[in-house]
Amino acid sequence: MDNLRRRKAVNLAAMTLASLCAAVGLVLLFIILWDVLAQGLSSLKPRLFTQDPAPPHIPDAGGLKSAFLGQGLLTLVASLIGVPLGVLGGTFLAEYGRHLRVCRLISTLSDMAVSIPSIVIGTFAYAILVLPMRRFNGWAGAVALAIIILPIIVRTTEEMMAMVPWTLREAAFALGAPYHKVITGIVWRASMSGIFTGILLAIARVAGETAPLLFTSFNSNFFQLDMSRAVPSLTVSIYQYAASPYESWVGLAWAAAFVVTVLVLLLNIAGRIIIKFKKKN
């Protein structure tokens, strides 16, 4: 009986501790969200999306239109590089290379690459793409972001494809299908929603990144989307505005932070909804 009471007490203690930790995490998260919401909403004005930066002393002027476009452009180019590479790489790991030891190593390394600090990747892009060109440029920023999403997409693609039962592939082989048709017609189709979710979450991961852009595409106060030069960046603008002494700029930074948070949140929610929808079927 004593033993039973002890087990119940330990159980209660463990549950209390876990619940407390969860509560602390949640409270912090909601404080951040509340702060961004309250501060951001009050400075959110249409000109944020319609105007370009103005000097801080001009009242009711200045926005971050080009920064939104620039950030979107960088994310788009990064996705165009990272998504095909990631999906095809993950496909190789799950299919053609599944028996190769080097592929298991690549999987493990990809898992590690997911947690490399993004500033390190920014430094790497700086060394290979900024130094030789002798100026900040959009390509370097897009490549840095692509390097961040690549391992995430590689691993989700691999895992989603590995979840497709082998007998499904064998059934297609048994009908005389060559391997590439089994992959494109059967395995991709069966794992499509999972792969798509992985892509969405990966893009959400980089859409709000600042560190990899600081040394690469940096920022520009002008409306310019030439990828061979510094490209306006929303997150770098937030970083600079938030650190400025001008109240109007700090307000803009809050509003922009609010918009980025909402966008990233929406991408994540879209990803979760797809996962849930898939599980129901």
Place this chain on the structure above:
Amino acid sequence: MEDLLSVINLDFFYGDNHALKDVTLPIRKNKITSLIGPSGCGKTTLLRCFNRMHDLYPNNRYGGEILMGGKNILGDQVDVISLRNSMGMVFQKPTPFPMSIFDNVAYGLRLKSVRNMSVLREKVEKALRQAAVWEEVKDRLNQNAQGLSGGQQQRLVIARTLAVEPQVILFDESTSALDPISSKKIEELMVELKEEVTIIAVTHNMQQAARISDYTALMYIGSLVEFDETATIFTKPKHKMTEEYVTGRFG
């Protein structure tokens, strides 16, 4: 009695594991041949030699021959894709592809570059009728095949196999995951189908082998113990082991 296939001194290795040992048996045309035996005896391994499924995995090796029309289908120069077109396979669990019922049945035809929609429709309907599932699915050909019941899925898979007009269909315990009524339907279907195709069926179900097959082969630890007409195997087998197995005293 015409032999469609002759298995001659067949050996098979999974790496160092000698899984089939010197198996010799005939497969009679338009008959059902059952492969029975305890788990791990090599019956599924033998079945998967006929459509060279083992080629998908590394370190697998065949020895001996399986002759079809005088040609060894295990030879290096054999085109595995066209071999598999003439050897359909139905698995233990139904394997509907994640696409519509129509596209499932048309899958093999499209692989063979049949593009004409009216030809496809005609062949899909014929195959679904042959597989005795047409009446149940004809109004929902565009719905996802994974929404069908297990028994319907299995008959759909049989239709998909029939659509490419194979000479042989290999059944790998194809009724063991189904309820009794669905599995009875599949059994009846197999008996009907032998008019047009030759059937090789792996089964754990002794009564099923007795009911539907014309010939039965008993295997044990990679070797063929006995092959004969089903009636002989179940009533007066030559080997004591066969008698013990079919009466349920071992296995």
